[in-house]
Amino acid sequence: MQRKLAAQLAIQSGLEVVSFEHFDCLVFERSETLKMLSPHSRRMLGGRPQDRRVEGDLIVIFKEDLERLRPPSKRFKFGDFVTFMPTANFPSTIAGSAIVEGEVDQDFLGKIHELLKALPDSKAEWISKFGEDFFSRTPTDRCVATVRYLRARE
Incomplete structure (x- = not known):
């Protein structure tokens, strides 16, 4: 189901898909870093079972x-990540996230791209923005720091 949704969103948006061992991601930016969304669908609160919306992890x-x-195998793995953030941390991504006839609103994909674009592209930029100790922090602490940073920009 997750891979199918990623493929549908890739067709709609023209974005590249990278397949990992257990999930697929849409690649929004590729430089020294890969900035991606791992989408999944969730039933809409108060809706019918077929009423779904997209959320996921940046x-x-x-x-x-x-x-x-x-x-x-044409799939990949990665040993570590820079950061990992559920889209639920960003209320602006909820608007337009409903899946209607197999597609989401372009505004949803635009909001995701804006969030990812606001993040640094290189290791030096990450250290400059978040401090020398950023990569020695726990994954949860890195998530909290990047969510705070992005929320301040919304």
């Missing part, structure tokens, strides 16, 4: 941490 990894699984 994932940022360094390109150098991307590793292909053994052939013949």
